[in-house]
Amino acid sequence: MSERLVIIGGDAAGMSAASQARRLKGPDELEIVAFERGHFTSYSACGIPYWVGGDVDERDELIARSPEEHRERAIDLRMRTEVVRIDVDGQRVLARDLESDGSGAEYWTSYDKLVIATGARPVRPPLGGIDAPGVHGVQTLDDGQALLDTLRRTEGRRAVVVGAGYIGVEMAEAMMNRGYEVTVVNRGAQPMSTLDADMGRLVGEAMAGMGIRMVNNAEVTKILTGDDRRVRAVATEDGEYPADVVILGIGVRPETGLAREAGLPVGTHGGLLTDRAMRVRGHENIWAGGDCVEVLDLVSGSERHIALGTHANKHGQVIGSNVGGGYATFPGVVGTAVSKVCELEIARTGLREKDAKAAGRQYVKVAIESTSRAGYYPGAALMTVQMLAERRTGRLLGVQIVGREGAAKRVDIAAVALTAGMTVEQMVSLDLGYAPPFSPVWDPVLVAARKAVTAVRKAG
Amino acid sequence: MSERLVIIGGDAAGMSAASQARRLKGPDELEIVAFERGHFTSYSACGIPYWVGGDVDERDELIARSPEEHRERAIDLRMRTEVVRIDVDGQRVLARDLESDGSGAEYWTSYDKLVIATGARPVRPPLGGIDAPGVHGVQTLDDGQALLDTLRRTEGRRAVVVGAGYIGVEMAEAMMNRGYEVTVVNRGAQPMSTLDADMGRLVGEAMAGMGIRMVNNAEVTKILTGDDRRVRAVATEDGEYPADVVILGIGVRPETGLAREAGLPVGTHGGLLTDRAMRVRGHENIWAGGDCVEVLDLVSGSERHIALGTHANKHGQVIGSNVGGGYATFPGVVGTAVSKVCELEIARTGLREKDAKAAGRQYVKVAIESTSRAGYYPGAALMTVQMLAERRTGRLLGVQIVGREGAAKRVDIAAVALTAGMTVEQMVSLDLGYAPPFSPVWDPVLVAARKAVTAVRKAG
Numbered sequence: 001m002s003e004r005l006v007i008i009g010g011d012a013a014g015m016s017a018a019s020q021a022r023r024l025k026g027p028d029e030l031e032i033v034a035f036e037r038g039h040f041t042s043y044s045a046c047g048i049p050y051w052v053g054g055d056v057d058e059r060d061e062l063i064a065r066s067p068e069e070h071r072e073r074a075i076d077l078r079m080r081t082e083v084v085r086i087d088v089d090g091q092r093v094l095a096r097d098l099e100s101d102g103s104g105a106e107y108w109t110s111y112d113k114l115v116i117a118t119g120a121r122p123v124r125p126p127l128g129g130i131d132a133p134g135v136h137g138v139q140t141l142d143d144g145q146a147l148l149d150t151l152r153r154t155e156g157r158r159a160v161v162v163g164a165g166y167i168g169v170e171m172a173e174a175m176m177n178r179g180y181e182v183t184v185v186n187r188g189a190q191p192m193s194t195l196d197a198d199m200g201r202l203v204g205e206a207m208a209g210m211g212i213r214m215v216n217n218a219e220v221t222k223i224l225t226g227d228d229r230r231v232r233a234v235a236t237e238d239g240e241y242p243a244d245v246v247i248l249g250i251g252v253r254p255e256t257g258l259a260r261e262a263g264l265p266v267g268t269h270g271g272l273l274t275d276r277a278m279r280v281r282g283h284e285n286i287w288a289g290g291d292c293v294e295v296l297d298l299v300s301g302s303e304r305h306i307a308l309g310t311h312a313n314k315h316g317q318v319i320g321s322n323v324g325g326g327y328a329t330f331p332g333v334v335g336t337a338v339s340k341v342c343e344l345e346i347a348r349t350g351l352r353e354k355d356a357k358a359a360g361r362q363y364v365k366v367a368i369e370s371t372s373r374a375g376y377y378p379g380a381a382l383m384t385v386q387m388l389a390e391r392r393t394g395r396l397l398g399v400q401i402v403g404r405e406g407a408a409k410r411v412d413i414a415a416v417a418l419t420a421g422m423t424v425e426q427m428v429s430l431d432l433g434y435a436p437p438f439s440p441v442w443d444p445v446l447v448a449a450r451k452a453v454t455a456v457r458k459a460g
Numbered sequence: 461m462s463e464r465l466v467i468i469g470g471d472a473a474g475m476s477a478a479s480q481a482r483r484l485k486g487p488d489e490l491e492i493v494a495f496e497r498g499h500f501t502s503y504s505a506c507g508i509p510y511w512v513g514g515d516v517d518e519r520d521e522l523i524a525r526s527p528e529e530h531r532e533r534a535i536d537l538r539m540r541t542e543v544v545r546i547d548v549d550g551q552r553v554l555a556r557d558l559e560s561d562g563s564g565a566e567y568w569t570s571y572d573k574l575v576i577a578t579g580a581r582p583v584r585p586p587l588g589g590i591d592a593p594g595v596h597g598v599q600t601l602d603d604g605q606a607l608l609d610t611l612r613r614t615e616g617r618r619a620v621v622v623g624a625g626y627i628g629v630e631m632a633e634a635m636m637n638r639g640y641e642v643t644v645v646n647r648g649a650q651p652m653s654t655l656d657a658d659m660g661r662l663v664g665e666a667m668a669g670m671g672i673r674m675v676n677n678a679e680v681t682k683i684l685t686g687d688d689r690r691v692r693a694v695a696t697e698d699g700e701y702p703a704d705v706v707i708l709g710i711g712v713r714p715e716t717g718l719a720r721e722a723g724l725p726v727g728t729h730g731g732l733l734t735d736r737a738m739r740v741r742g743h744e745n746i747w748a749g750g751d752c753v754e755v756l757d758l759v760s761g762s763e764r765h766i767a768l769g770t771h772a773n774k775h776g777q778v779i780g781s782n783v784g785g786g787y788a789t790f791p792g793v794v795g796t797a798v799s800k801v802c803e804l805e806i807a808r809t810g811l812r813e814k815d816a817k818a819a820g821r822q823y824v825k826v827a828i829e830s831t832s833r834a835g836y837y838p839g840a841a842l843m844t845v846q847m848l849a850e851r852r853t854g855r856l857l858g859v860q861i862v863g864r865e866g867a868a869k870r871v872d873i874a875a876v877a878l879t880a881g882m883t884v885e886q887m888v889s890l891d892l893g894y895a896p897p898f899s900p901v902w903d904p905v906l907v908a909a910r911k912a913v914t915a916v917r918k919a920g
Contacts, residue, residue, distance in 0.1 A: 044901065046834075047837070308894060311891075331889050335891070337895075349893075376510075409869065413873070415892055417880075420879075422879075430872075431793045432796060432872045432876075436510055438798050
């Protein structure tokens with residue numbers, strides 16, 4: 001007897017789950033119905049800044065799998081259809097056809113198994129002018145298209161990016177690449193609040209050096225518009241920043257209104273709570289994954305919300321395996337993230353100082369400078385590596401890296417070491433790849449670990 | 461009362477030990493005497509191919525610290541002085557001044573603590589013509605200088621490299637960069653016997669594609685010389701390969717004649733045997749490190765000989781700490797190595813198939829193709845990742861990577877995972893850095909791990 005799997009949300013987590021479930025169970029065993037309210041499926045939202053910036057030519061390059069391709073795999077994908085209610089007791093969802101304007105556009109679909117992959121929505125503070133033409137988020141492909149349309153129609157070349165997290169700095173690069181004069185207006189004292197202050201300062205200085213105007217400690221009070229009601233400037237308490245286009249990169253929140261209304265468990269960060277198998281806590285036949293869930297931070301032991309395509313894909317894979325009768329788990333994250341602004345590479349994993357304090361961990365902090373290759377090898381580029389280790393135990397707590405080519409992905413060494421619960425002393429002996437074109441004889445991460453060992457010993 | 465530390469060998473391991481010991485103990489507490497038979501100290505032998513190839517302009521760029529710099533740190537460094545005997549019972553060494561030609565050129569120096577860092581010597585098979593002008597090893601800076609002198613004096617532009625391991629392929633690149641017609645004559649069926657056959661084949665194909673003539677399954681029988689007694693060709697059983705210059709890249713053996721004569725313990729690979737503190741087994745006051753020792757392979761549990769600057773530096777650091785009254789250990793290696801030939805990057809860590817067989821481990825093997833960046837991001841380059849995992853336990857046994865930019869250093873992920881004893885299942889959930897310029901949404905190493913998980917399950 002065939003079961004029906006219903007999936008809400010047709011992007012990374014949802015469609016990965018669908019694909020993996022289909023791999024394990026054919027259409028005779030498992031019917032799969034997926035609802036997507038937008039125009040696209042399975043696309044790389046993380047790629048939008050590079051499309052806007054011109055590194056990627058065509059929108060469709062960001063699409064890993066089109067609706068048609070999913071349908072060819074016997075997935076009943078219903079585009080432009082929004083699920084507006086989940087009836088947990090009745091095991092059914094109410095869907096609305098967004099393209100239909102008549103009655104009868106809503107219908108119930110029952111499920112045996114449900115996957116919630118509703119993603120995240122960008123934060124849009126309730127400021128005057130925020131909905132003016134020329135103000136854009138960059139969360140979805142539709143957002144990206146709208147922004148590109150604005151850029152094509154607008155003559156002025158001044159862009160203001162609000163927010164200096166990953167999306168903010170990536171969009172600053174994108175607009176630089178498009179030839180814009182770029183101002184980044186940022187609430188914090190330095191960009192990248194996901195880094196500690198010293199490391200964020202390095203990023204800010206490097207961005208300023210690229211010709212990006214960095215406005216820190218600045219709270220946006222209003223988006224100013226002209227007589228044509230189009231955006232004209234971004235206002236803060238201290239000043240006005242002329243803008244022909246404004247990009248909001250303030251962050252995202254889990255899109256869990258639907259799940260909340262259905263009584264499903266939501267955590268302090270607003271994300272759905274699941275077990276290791278990505279099953280919604282307390283619900284045998286409901287799974288959730290991607291940007292709408294909270295994940296366990298393996299270092300701090302607490303829950304976090306991290307909107308990142310790589311997690312969404314892993315969640316989908318795990319959910320699909322479990323829904324398809326296999327078994328897989330997603331144990332959690334260590335908080336790894338990498339990014340770049342033009343030539344500057346930025347990476348982090350594990351705890352920041354404030355996370356370590358919040359978690360009640362005593363720590364030592366060290367920072368070193370080294371190079372990506374042997375110093376004498378062409379292209380050797382400076383990088384700064386900061387490392388946090390726990391006092392007494394010497395356990396690695398976190399690593400942040402800011403540098404040029406060859407810097408960011410070195411954070412993977414620390415990500416694996418964190419996952420394994422290594423001490424900085426164990427790290428010093430790590431047998432990492434060495435040859436002059438690839439690393440100094442001591443990899444920068446090991447140089448930091450050596451210094452951390454000394455700091456741990458001194459701290460006693 | 462001051463102690464005397466005597467060091468035999470003034471390169472990476474020896475002088476790292478000297479520097480670290482000096483950091484911990486001043487000249488009042490510890491006298492340091494170091495003997496070096498060559499003309500240089502503390503240089504990057506791994507950098508020689510890049511100097512020969514022209515990526516590095518000056519020999520001195522390869523020298524991390526000159527004799528004078530060591531002497532400024534109160535290290536009594538005696539250049540061009542060879543230790544010819546170790547008297548273990550008498551706690552003294554006999555040194556010979558190689559620049560002196562008279563009597564009295566030999567003298568005894570007593571020690572309280574001894575460090576043996578005599579390095580490795582290149583294999584030079586006893587072939588006819590092997591000592592002809594134009595035949596060069598590339599083990600020391602002196603070797604590199606001699607080769608460059610030959611290149612300057614020689615008009616012909618045909619180079620034959622004997623051997624296709626790390627030094628062989630790096631020298632092939634160097635000679636390509638110098639504009640030579642390059643032939644690599646190799647005993648094996650494909651280059652890089654440190655890789656499994658399929659991966660070595662990829663390297664061979666790529667090298668051939670660069671215009672390097674690859675002669676496999678070829679045993680050199682003789683170096684043919686002309687009337688002027690200079691090298692003319694390299695002969696194998698099957699043919700002759702015209703050569704204006706011949707470079708020997710056949711490998712190295714631990715330089716342990718002195719230590720053997722002194723009755724110190726030497727392993728099956730000819731290297732000194734030490735404990736984790738790098739103390740020579742059974743000898744309280746003698747340490748050894750660098751290319752003259754054997755190291756524990758943490759994956760197979762057996763001893764290996766690996767001549768690599770990064771290990772030598774770590775050994776020196778550990779020895780210096782222990783000699784200086786601290787405590788440090790070198791637990792072993794997992795067999796990580798990276799290299800490149802022009803644009804081709806090559807990496808390995810852990811066990812090859814034949815190592816796994818020799819160690820009596822049952823395994824599954826998978827290989828995948830993926831890209832260094834998101835597929836749509838400019839510069840995304842193909843790479844092949846091979847992974848070995850143990851049957852039943854699913855433990856990672858080894859990883860090999862062949863690709864282009866961004867391939868080689870990904871092996872560090874596997875190196876840390878191997879050190880931590882991770883299973884491929886644990887690896888699938890690793891929280892690695894993801895952003896389109898740096899990785900596909902599933903890092904290539906994770907794609908391989910996923911496939912390995914499936915293979916382990918199927919193998920039962």
